[in-house]
Amino acid sequence: MKLTSTSSQEIQALFDRIAPAYDQLNDWLSLGLHRVWKQMAVKWSQPVLGGTCLDVCCGSGDLARLLAKRVGSSGKVYGVDFAPAQLAIARQRTLPFQQPAITWIEADALHLPFDANFFDAATMGYGLRNVVDIPASLKELHRVLKPGATVAILDFHRPDSAVAQAFQQWYLEAIVVPLSERMGLREDYAYIAPSLDRFPIGAQQITLAQTAGFSHVIHYPIANGMMGVLVATK
Numbered sequence: 001m002k003l004t005s006t007s008s009q010e011i012q013a014l015f016d017r018i019a020p021a022y023d024q025l026n027d028w029l030s031l032g033l034h035r036v037w038k039q040m041a042v043k044w045s046q047p048v049l050g051g052t053c054l055d056v057c058c059g060s061g062d063l064a065r066l067l068a069k070r071v072g073s074s075g076k077v078y079g080v081d082f083a084p085a086q087l088a089i090a091r092q093r094t095l096p097f098q099q100p101a102i103t104w105i106e107a108d109a110l111h112l113p114f115d116a117n118f119f120d121a122a123t124m125g126y127g128l129r130n131v132v133d134i135p136a137s138l139k140e141l142h143r144v145l146k147p148g149a150t151v152a153i154l155d156f157h158r159p160d161s162a163v164a165q166a167f168q169q170w171y172l173e174a175i176v177v178p179l180s181e182r183m184g185l186r187e188d189y190a191y192i193a194p195s196l197d198r199f200p201i202g203a204q205q206i207t208l209a210q211t212a213g214f215s216h217v218i219h220y221p222i223a224n225g226m227m228g229v230l231v232a233t234k
């Protein structure tokens with residue numbers, strides 16, 4: 001099935017389908033760099049010891065586990081995703097004795113099952129590009145954060161430089177798609193490039209976050225602008 005413009009159900013099915021290969025392919029295709037980018041996002045979300053943190057669109061849970069390390073045993077971390085196969089892997093990959101225990105919740109990022117002003121910090125990794133309503137998703141994040149709390153949103157980004165842009169396009173088409181094809185996931189990974197074409201660039205993301213109500217917003221291009229982190233404080 002070719003995924004160009006996509007419904008919420010198609011996105012959920014895609015991430016359920018790729019779940020068994022997802023972590024391995026991320027490590028291979030980014031040469032492990034996605035772990036560094038995720039560390040940066042967690043740092044920018046400013047989690048504090050004993051804090052209550054949220055990882056929206058948590059997938060297999062990398063960011064939630066990093067948040068858990070930051071908040072320590074007196075803190076609390078919730079990981080939310082709507083793809084049950086991703087959550088199953090998140091649960092498997094989390095050590096039973098890890099403190100704090102992470103609470104994994106199957107839910108929609110557009111309707112978070114939390115009270116307003118609940119979280120001290122939040123992260124979202126590679127989720128914003130995939131939600132069907134970006135402004136609604138930002139408003140929902142704003143709603144659940146406490147005043148003064150920060151969300152860091154990591155995702156692909158289009159570099160300014162034509163050379164870096166050409167390299168990114170080439171890498172997605174000539175490396176990512178053929179490698180994922182070997183695992184029978186060609187169409188699923190071919191979806192990344194068009195989803196990136198539709199995704200607002202950093203400056204547009206800043207405006208969207210301000211419109212959602214965030215008071216202090218910065219976008220950091222990373223990896224030569226091929227990735228970016230939107231950091232927004234309520």
Ligand SMILES: C/C(=C\Cc1cc(O)c2ccccc2c1O)CCC[C@H](C)CCC[C@H](C)CCCC(C)C
Nearest residue numbers: 026029030031034126168171176188189191192226
């Ligand atoms: C963790 C990463 C991506 C997660 C991800 C997001 C999506 O929206 C998907 C949609 C459909 C299928 C899969 C995903 C998905 O895995 C980021 C790293 C993985 C990337 C595939 C690697 C991309 C690398 C950069 C374009 C270039 C880096 C070059 C460097 C020399 C390694």
Ligand SMILES: C[S@@+](CC[C@H](N)C(=O)[O-])C[C@H]1O[C@@H](n2cnc3c(N)ncnc32)[C@H](O)[C@@H]1O
Nearest residue numbers: 015057058059081082083086108109125126130
């Ligand atoms: C590319 S994965 C990212 C997973 C993880 N955050 C990471 O960085 O590795 C995107 C995740 O967003 C989830 N997702 C997309 N739209 C969602 C929505 N509306 N509600 C909840 N989860 C959603 C997908 O199920 C998928 O697990």
